[in-house]
Amino acid sequence: MTRIGFAYNQKPEPIAAQEAAELARADEEPPSSGSGLATLVAPAPSANDEYAEWDAPATISAVAKALARFGSVIPLEATDEFPERLRAERPDIVFNIAEGLRGPNREAHVPAICEFFGVPYSGSDPFTLALCLDKARTKEVLRARGVPTADWWLVRSHEELRSLILRHPRVPLFAKPVHEGSSKGITERNVITSPDALEPVVSELLERYAQPVLVEAYLSGAEFTCGVLGNGTSAQVLPIVGMNFSALPTGALPIYGYEAKWLWDTHDAPLDIFECPADLSPALRAEIEDVVLRAYQVLGCRDWSRVDVRLGADGRAYIVEVNPLPGILPDPADNSCLPKAARAAGVSYDELIGACLQSAALRQQVRLGTSAA
Ligand SMILES: Nc1ncnc2c1ncn2[C@@H]1O[C@H](COP(=O)(O)OP(=O)(O)OP(=O)(O)O)[C@@H](O)[C@H]1O
Numbered sequence: 001m002t003r004i005g006f007a008y009n010q011k012p013e014p015i016a017a018q019e020a021a022e023l024a025r026a027d028e029e030p031p032s033s034g035s036g037l038a039t040l041v042a043p044a045p046s047a048n049d050e051y052a053e054w055d056a057p058a059t060i061s062a063v064a065k066a067l068a069r070f071g072s073v074i075p076l077e078a079t080d081e082f083p084e085r086l087r088a089e090r091p092d093i094v095f096n097i098a099e100g101l102r103g104p105n106r107e108a109h110v111p112a113i114c115e116f117f118g119v120p121y122s123g124s125d126p127f128t129l130a131l132c133l134d135k136a137r138t139k140e141v142l143r144a145r146g147v148p149t150a151d152w153w154l155v156r157s158h159e160e161l162r163s164l165i166l167r168h169p170r171v172p173l174f175a176k177p178v179h180e181g182s183s184k185g186i187t188e189r190n191v192i193t194s195p196d197a198l199e200p201v202v203s204e205l206l207e208r209y210a211q212p213v214l215v216e217a218y219l220s221g222a223e224f225t226c227g228v229l230g231n232g233t234s235a236q237v238l239p240i241v242g243m244n245f246s247a248l249p250t251g252a253l254p255i256y257g258y259e260a261k262w263l264w265d266t267h268d269a270p271l272d273i274f275e276c277p278a279d280l281s282p283a284l285r286a287e288i289e290d291v292v293l294r295a296y297q298v299l300g301c302r303d304w305s306r307v308d309v310r311l312g313a314d315g316r317a318y319i320v321e322v323n324p325l326p327g328i329l330p331d332p333a334d335n336s337c338l339p340k341a342a343r344a345a346g347v348s349y350d351e352l353i354g355a356c357l358q359s360a361a362l363r364q365q366v367r368l369g370t371s372a373a
């Protein structure tokens with residue numbers, strides 16, 4: 001029987017019910033420091049920050065159950081003991097959803113350890129995972145390879161900010177920390193509509209997040225997120241998820257940032273923001289699918305990913321960012337884009353996990369069996 005190692009990071013327990021609900025949603029796209037409206041003004045460090053990206057027990061058991069159809073599942077929690085456990089177990093393949101713990105290369109750690117021990121694994125390689133966590137480097141690769149992405153400036157210091165201001169970049173602009181996910185540091189304030197706002201907004205982001213700030217041309221059109229499954233010429237875009245910004249509170253800006261993800265969308269009162277499949281003309285759908293697949297290929301994504309796209313004022317599709325370790329919440333009641341897109345294509349949660357595993361097995365010549373069960 002195929003031995004499938006399952007690498008994950010599980011959120012620590014015990015946690016209170018309310019917190020559990022917030023954290024369960026957090027593995028879709030992890031939240032920023034602290035929680036609640038107050039953090040929009042001044043985020044306070046939270047005891048849970050460290051674990052925000054990690055997976056809830058419900059996700060881990062749903063994935064393990066789906067994997068069990070293909071062999072015996074060996075849980076390999078990505079703790080300090082992961083390297084020793086991997087070496088001792090030597091599974092035929094590792095199914096990886098571990099987000100990692102520290103630093104801008106955290107998502108690359110488990111795949112790098114698998115490579116070190118010569119163990120096949122699912123998903124993108126360490127290089128692609130680290131690359132996609134750096135939004136500026138990602139844009140450099142996209143631009144160099146002719147994949148549309150908004151113009152940008154990387155601001156690493158107050159001095160660079162001053163020189164950017166002197167160049168009078170045309171507003172509207174959008175500013176965000178260069179290597180965060182989950183809309184950490186992304187609120188309505190990041191939409192810069194007047195030249196005077198550039199200095200205070202970017203200064204604050206530089207100081208608060210202690211990392212370079214990406215200043216981009218603001219993409220004023222509709223937003224989509226696209227699940228991709230498979231590899232090479234077999235890679236395909238799942239039904240496109242459209243963001244229905246009219247579901248946001250009156251007066252809210254049309255961005256899918258911190259407020260929309262973590263304040264206005266709760267487990268008990270989900271925001272009806274996703275439309276899947278998005279209502280698109282065949283031409284626009286083809287254009288979005290084309291830029292998404294080109295981004296997926298040039299960044300070296302494998303097996304699956306989720307790619308964010310927005311339209312510019314010219315109506316053309318631009319890549320916003322690429323998530324090679326996509327959120328996969330199993331509960332259809334949760335707003336989790338990849339499982340949602342899969343469902344719209346008639347692919348169940350178990351089949352989605354199975355498709356990723358099968359793609360990984362195929363490209364590494366690993367034979368998958370069936371479980372004894
Ligand atoms: N250049 C831009 N123009 C307009 N809106 C933008 C731009 N960049 C980002 N946004 C808005 O901010 C949101 C969050 O940005 P982005 O996807 O880069 O952050 P993230 O925190 O990594 O997201 P995720 O939660 O998907 O990991 C986008 O979904 C989009 O609504």
Ligand SMILES: [Mg+2]
Nearest residue numbers: 182308320321
């Ligand atoms: Mg995003």
